[in-house]
Each structure stands twice: as structure tokens, then as C-alpha cells.
Amino acid sequence: MEKSILDIMINRNEFPIIFIGSGIPRRYLVKYPSWEELLEEFWRKAEQENFYGFLNKERDKIGDLSSRIDQDFEINVNVASEIEKIINMKFYNGDIEIEGLTQKEAYKNDLSPFKKALANRFSKYQIKDSYLEELAHFRKMLVKSQMILTTNYDTFIEDQYNKESSYNIKKYIGQRGFFQQTIGYSEIYKIHGCISEPKSLVIGKTDYELYDENSILISAKVISMLLHSPIIFLGYSLTDRNVRKLIKSFAMSLSDQEKEELEKRLLLVQWEKGSEKLVEQVINDPDLGCRLTVIRTDNYSLIYDKIAEINQGVAPAEVRRYQHVIKQLIIEKGKAGSLQSVLVSPNELDDIEKNLKDRNIVVAIGDSKLIFNMPNVVEYILDYIRDDTEQNNDTMLRFIASQNNNILPFWRYLSEESILKSSLAESEKEKLRKRLRTFVDVKDQIDLLQFTEKYNSLEEIKNAGLKEYHKHCVVAANIDTIGIEKCREYIIDELNKIKSKGEIKVPTTLRRLALIYDFRKNH
Known part of the structure; x- marks a missing residue:
């Protein structure tokens, strides 16, 4: 019997890169909106009427595009831009108020009042009681991810990660992390921005144009990680524009042989209401330029438990912690002169980092059963x-x-x-x-x-x-x-x-x- 893609991932014992879309918070959070629902909600806050009539006008205006996916995307970003214009105008006219923002602050900080209102909308959330047990499985899966990329604005993912791990996940907002030399472990990239920085939110036409200009950086980062890490999409549909654009861009950079390997390393989990089994299928999408595996299910705990089986002895968060300290010790301190060696156990790393000062040290790290100092x-x-x-x-x-x-x-x-x-x-x-x-x-x-x-x-x-x-x-x-x-x-x-x-x-x-x-x- 042929092994499932999840079993192959477990056998290879590689921490995955996980992309998490809005389908995950929609599964677990009360009244979490789709993109269209979010736009309709703010259309009403802007005191506008006939939302779908306006959408229809936008569809007529842009005409036929190459695909329905592209057409829906263009309509939504145009509507978001229109809502932003209306809300910002009403805010400066004094017709509406936005919690936590004054006209002076908005002007001085060049902050769109609409984006601040959007950040307020996602700053609080309520978890559905019926999913509390499944969330425990979700958290155990999260801490086995090498890195997480998400288009969600809210902090639900990092909150769940930090609830499970004693080492908080490192967060990069927007595309800053793709310009930096990062550790590559236990990191979350909020590629469409985060509520903690309202200016970073990607919602309107101008935002997406800037995002698309730099999206090659994301593809480059993912391609470099793909050689050592499988990629899993959760909470996205195969019709999602973000998913298709990303897969397409890095599939173009691969050889035919690499594309064959990609099939065993690229997984999209698709929600199928009421399905308790994991239905696995290999999809050949000519437009994407590659084949990938899709698992359809409503039993997400099975997926999470499989991923949680990956075990390299230390969690990605611990790898990031060790790499960060070693980098500081060896690369940065080593430039100052000859290196002095010292033997430590992992629990001493934080103390060493605090007391580095001008000392030059090399650290040997290992399982405390193998590396230790007799205490005084x-x-x-x-x-x-x-x-x-x-x-x-x-x-x-x-x-x-x-x-x-x-x-x-x-x-x-x-x-x-x-x-x-x-x-x-x-x-x-x-x-x-x-x-x-x-x-x-x-x-x-x-x-x-x-x-x-x-x-x-x-x-x-x-x-x-x-x-x-x-x-x-x-x-x-x-x-x-x-x-x-x-x-x-x-x-x-x-x-x-x-x-x-x-x-x-x-x-x-x-x-x-x-x-x-x-x-x-x-x-």
C-alpha cells in the first residue's frame, strides 16, 4: 500500500513550513468574516447602501479577466479602496469616530483611519466552545512548524503557539523579515500585516500593488527552505489567489525533476464538511505548473496529530534559541579575536547571552545527559x-x-x-x-x-x-x-x-x- 504524504513527511522527519489562511480562524473563532463579509460589514459602517449593487458595478467596470479568481480579487480590492476613501473622509469630517485614534494622531502618523478601524475589528476574538479540544491538537502541531506564513491580520495563531511553547514565536510583520537575515526557525511572517501595526495591513488596490512588487522575496525565501522542509497550506482553498500566485511563482523556478519531488512536499488541506476520513488526491494543475497533493477532510485533528509526530529531539523554538546565541557567540564575538571554550548545558544559554560583554566564547551544547559540569x-x-x-x-x-x-x-x-x-x-x-x-x-x-x-x-x-x-x-x-x-x-x-x-x-x-x-x- 502506497504511503500517504503525511506518512512520508513523518518518515523524513522534517519540520514543515505552514501557510495559514483565514479558513483556520473561521473554523475556530466566533463570527470571523470572509473577505466579502468583511467588506460588507465596513460598507455598512461607512453608512453606504446597496453593497452588492456596487459590487456589480465594479464587475461591469473591470470586464472579463482571465479567470473568475482574478475577477473576484480585482472587485474586492477596488471595493476596499472605495471603503477606505469614504471612511477616511467621514473621519476627518467628524462624521464618525474610531476608537483609539484622534484626527491629530492619524494626520501626524500618516495612518489611514480605515486601517485603524480594521485593526480594532480583529483585535478581540472569541473561541468557539465546540472546538476547544481540537485546538489543543492544533497547538501541538504549531510548535512543530519550522516557520509559519499567514495572510491573517489577527494574533490568533501566535497566541495559540505561545500558549503551547515556553519560547515565544518570533514575529515579522509585512515583508520586513524577507529583507533580513533571519534564523529560519520558530518564526511567523504576517505577510499582509498585523493589527499591532495598522499601517502594515494589506487591503486596498495600492496595498496589493506594493505587495505584488515585493512578492518575489517571499517566493525566494520559500524556495530556499523547500529543499529541507515540506510545505503545508491550511485554511486556504485551491482557488485562493494568494496560494496560486505563490505556488506558481516558485514552481517556475524548479526543474522537471524538482517538480516531481515537489509533489511529495507540497500539501494543501481542504475543508470538506462532515468528512471524518482523510481523502488524499494528487492534483495536476497546468496553470500552476506543477502537481501537488490535496487532502480533503473535516477531521483536522488527524492532520494535526500526524504533523505533531515529527520529532528531531528539540522543537524549532529551541533550535532558534540555540542558533541565536551561537550566532552571537561565534560569528559576532569571534571577530574580536581568539575564542575561549566553555562547556554548558542548554539551560545556561540565557545566562551566557546576558553576560557576554567583551568575552569571546565558544559553546558546546548537547543533551544534558551527555554534556554537563559537576556543580559546586x-x-x-x-x-x-x-x-x-x-x-x-x-x-x-x-x-x-x-x-x-x-x-x-x-x-x-x-x-x-x-x-x-x-x-x-x-x-x-x-x-x-x-x-x-x-x-x-x-x-x-x-x-x-x-x-x-x-x-x-x-x-x-x-x-x-x-x-x-x-x-x-x-x-x-x-x-x-x-x-x-x-x-x-x-x-x-x-x-x-x-x-x-x-x-x-x-x-x-x-x-x-x-x-x-x-x-x-x-x-
Whole structure:
């Protein structure tokens, strides 16, 4: 049985480029308009009558074109231009008001009042309750996209992406991103503009003329990515002018052999009401100059789940993060002179970027199971209390076994099961078992405190004028009164003070406080 195009994409394990059109927000958002519906809505806001009569006049005016697609497009951009002219005139005459815009602001910023009204229209949206479950699948698919291109004005796509990923997607508005040297991962290109910049919106005849002049940049960007990434169209029709123009322009640049390969890398998902299956068909369109695969369905979750199976070990957002830092480290800093090497785990990249200054560094990045540094005591306790360690368990167990001073938190890592599963030497394992036998009761640790005065709050202790070691003991003795979270914040603050001085030693009293906190939190 021949494999489906989605299965081929999964086997090739390549993050796709995804084009998202208005069909996607129309599927998920309440009262999201088509282009014609949007024009009719603003025609009425402009206090005009007989909308379809005006459309008919425009059709007679432009006459027959090569295709109905081109004819509808010309009518719509002409109507949009007319609406813009009417609304702008009424705004400056004081006949209508536009929220968030004054005549002075519009004039000074050379901002079309119509485009500001258009941005206002799409600034808020409401998700349909019936699609909440499918949206969860949509988000998982989005974070597997190498890059996203959209003609939509609203922020629905990037909002959904950022809801799923802890690394926000990089946004380029208009055609600026095509003029820049970009990373090429975890990026969204709002090619018809975005509501955050009303001037960028492409809606009228002049806007499209300027857009078409530069559309070759989009084609060039896509062609360069096509060698390594499949392309998927969602929320577009095969009759959509934007889709046809784009496919046609980059198909013209391909050889016959490359066009054959394109068939396995170019997918258009077309909505077919009520269809639960994925009906796949290869379309040969002479006007486009290539063949492509079309999947017709109403079961979009199946599509999303297939794309979400693509797995390269790290998500595109993480690739962009690493590439950005490496570029700054090696390309930009390397120009300054000889490079110094340092070994880091991925979770340290942000700190390195913040502290680059004039240092020249090369970074080795890898899975934290393979690349790691043995922590010092300050780093170990700080990461433990913050609960953000990315080191593997064997590394942590080996560090615990290496400590002659037994007073430090360990319960989250250490158990008889974790010792058995570890790759440590028997002598190291015995040290860990001894620790388990020694530290069995938090009361024993509290009894060893030198100072046990009673206080009502952490602030009261801080204001009591106590020496640091005295304060550590008193906080530990009053941990139940102070509360776990307040105690956690206090320990982190104390460790950060030590770390900022470049010290690696932690006072025994602070170690014991961290151990008592660990008992209360994890044992």
C-alpha cells in the first residue's frame, strides 16, 4: 500500500513550513468574516447602501479577466479602496469616530483611519466552545512548524503557539523579515500585516500593488527552505489567489525533476464538511505548473496529530534559541579575536547571552545527559531549591556521594531504587545508603540548631538584627510558622548573595536550613 504524504513527511522527519489562511480562524473563532463579509460589514459602517449593487458595478467596470479568481480579487480590492476613501473622509469630517485614534494622531502618523478601524475589528476574538479540544491538537502541531506564513491580520495563531511553547514565536510583520537575515526557525511572517501595526495591513488596490512588487522575496525565501522542509497550506482553498500566485511563482523556478519531488512536499488541506476520513488526491494543475497533493477532510485533528509526530529531539523554538546565541557567540564575538571554550548545558544559554560583554566564547551544547559540569555546592543547593535542575540523576547522585559534609538537601534524588538504577560504583552507592540511614528525622536536625527563638514571621526575623548564621538557625526553627514558600525564597536570596561574590562555600547553618526545608518539602 502506497504511503500517504503525511506518512512520508513523518518518515523524513522534517519540520514543515505552514501557510495559514483565514479558513483556520473561521473554523475556530466566533463570527470571523470572509473577505466579502468583511467588506460588507465596513460598507455598512461607512453608512453606504446597496453593497452588492456596487459590487456589480465594479464587475461591469473591470470586464472579463482571465479567470473568475482574478475577477473576484480585482472587485474586492477596488471595493476596499472605495471603503477606505469614504471612511477616511467621514473621519476627518467628524462624521464618525474610531476608537483609539484622534484626527491629530492619524494626520501626524500618516495612518489611514480605515486601517485603524480594521485593526480594532480583529483585535478581540472569541473561541468557539465546540472546538476547544481540537485546538489543543492544533497547538501541538504549531510548535512543530519550522516557520509559519499567514495572510491573517489577527494574533490568533501566535497566541495559540505561545500558549503551547515556553519560547515565544518570533514575529515579522509585512515583508520586513524577507529583507533580513533571519534564523529560519520558530518564526511567523504576517505577510499582509498585523493589527499591532495598522499601517502594515494589506487591503486596498495600492496595498496589493506594493505587495505584488515585493512578492518575489517571499517566493525566494520559500524556495530556499523547500529543499529541507515540506510545505503545508491550511485554511486556504485551491482557488485562493494568494496560494496560486505563490505556488506558481516558485514552481517556475524548479526543474522537471524538482517538480516531481515537489509533489511529495507540497500539501494543501481542504475543508470538506462532515468528512471524518482523510481523502488524499494528487492534483495536476497546468496553470500552476506543477502537481501537488490535496487532502480533503473535516477531521483536522488527524492532520494535526500526524504533523505533531515529527520529532528531531528539540522543537524549532529551541533550535532558534540555540542558533541565536551561537550566532552571537561565534560569528559576532569571534571577530574580536581568539575564542575561549566553555562547556554548558542548554539551560545556561540565557545566562551566557546576558553576560557576554567583551568575552569571546565558544559553546558546546548537547543533551544534558551527555554534556554537563559537576556543580559546586552553591549551584547544587540553588538549583535544588529552585527545582530547575536539568542534570541527569547519575550526575546528581555522584555529586552527593562526593560530599564529605553530609548536610545538604537530597531527598528528591535519593532513594534505594534510584541508587540501584544508577551507574555509580559500589563505594559511591554505599555512601548514599549511609546518608539515607543517617538522615531519617527532621526533629534531629532541628534539635542540632544553636538558636531556636520563636518568631511570628520572616520579616520579624530579618529585622531582629541577628548575625547571618544566627538568622539561618532561627528561620529553620520557625519554618512551620514562616511557611515553606517564604523559607524557599529566603534560602534562594541567601545563596544568590553568596554566588554574586564568586564564593562556592555555603555556611553549615544555611546547609542545615536547606536540609530542613527539604525534609518539610520532599520527605
